[in-house]
Amino acid sequence: MPSSFTVKHAAGYEQLMGRWSRKLAPLLIEFAGLEDGERVLDVGCGTGSLTFALPRVAAVQEVIGIDYSPVFVEEAARRNKDPRISIRQADACALPFPDGSFDRALSLLVLHFVPDAAKAVSEMRRVVRPGGVVAAAVWDHLGGLQSMRMTWDTLAARSSAAREARSRYFFQPMMRPGEMRQCFIGQGLLDVQETSLTIRMDYRSFDDYWEPIAAGEGPLGKFVSALSQADRAEADAAVRAAYEGGQPDGPRSFAAVAWACRGVCPTS
Template sequence: MPSSFNVQNAAGYEQLMGRWSRTLAPLLIDFAGLADGERVIDVGCGTGSLTFALPKAADLAEIVAIDYSPVFVAAARKRNKNRRITIQEADACALPFDDGRFDRAMSLLVLHFVPEAGKAIGEMRRVVRPGGVVAAAVWDHIGGMPVMRMALDTMAVLDENARELRSRYCFQPMMQPGEMKKSFVKNGLTEVEEASLLIRMNYKSFDDFWEPIAAGEGPLGKYVATLNPAQKAETDAAVRAAYEAGRPDGPRSFASVAWACRGVVP
């Protein structure tokens, strides 16, 4: 099942989101738990933000990372120096592994881009042994991502298509309070808990924020790529004004919240 996330190149993704995924990864690991000797699967590894954080947290026997995007898989493989980590292309909704193969399955910032997110949760449960843990985190787009809402709300004033994008972006799968927990329970997981994870996104300047989006990365970038030169110039200026908020360009810090959920395989 392909992801709805738009990726042009790994470097652009790193600037757009990878650096923040790396900041969030240890929080998900702490929430999910981890123990020496375990076998773990990272479902939707991207460029490896969670994958490469896992061996820093415990002496694991094996880490398997999968992603649907060949761009991400190639980038993660290039970074990999750990013989216990293997990275491959695979579908989160049809994991190519035996039942109960892993002690834990984790997914960082992926499920909201999977059209059949519930099916992916079911697959994570299937490949984890009884007593093992399934855990995932997704951004709270509607209420917990002020920097992206700032850009989207600004663009929505200018263009009806941006208003449609905002509606889709804010209500992607697994983002509403209790939604992921309900899906975990529906897929047979027990002792299900939901929490919020908080990081800050610190930008050096407007360009540090806007450059990957202007280059076409991510959902906002996909929209920006459809604009004609005049529309793009107007959008760039309006979002810059929102970022600067009447002060000179420079560093800005935005709180960002992810929903997290974990459950135990019975």
């Protein structure tokens, strides 16, 4: 099942989100737990932010990263230098592994882009052994992703199309408080815990922030790239003004909050 996330180039994704997912990955691992000798599945590995972080935390036996996007699979495989890690193309809603194959299945910043997120959680539970752990994190687009909300709100003030797109972006699956927890419980996971994880997104300049969006990366980039030339010029100027906030262009720092959830697979 394809993701609703738009990726055009691996380098553009890295500038848009990869650099921030690398900061978030250790927080998810700490919350999910990890032990030496485990086999771990990374569902929706992207360019490998979580995949490559796992062996740095524990002496894992094996890590398999899967992603639906050929762009991500190719880039993650290119970066991989660890024989314990393998990268495969696969569907989060139809994982190509036998029941109970892994000690843990983790997913970083993916489930909110999967149209049938509950099915993906069900598949993660299926491939994890009894007593093993399923864990995931998604951005809190509405209340916790200030850098993206700044732009969506700026654009939404200018057009009804942007307001409609903003609503879809803010209320993707798993983003409301408690929603991921209820999904995990509904899929039969036990001892389900939900929390929030916070990092900061530090940009060098407006161009550092805007370049991947202007190039069409991600949901916001997809919307911006579809604007007419005149509307695009107005959007560029309006978002620049929002980023600068009345001060000269330069570094800006935005808090970024993700919802995280973990649950244990039943033993009987």
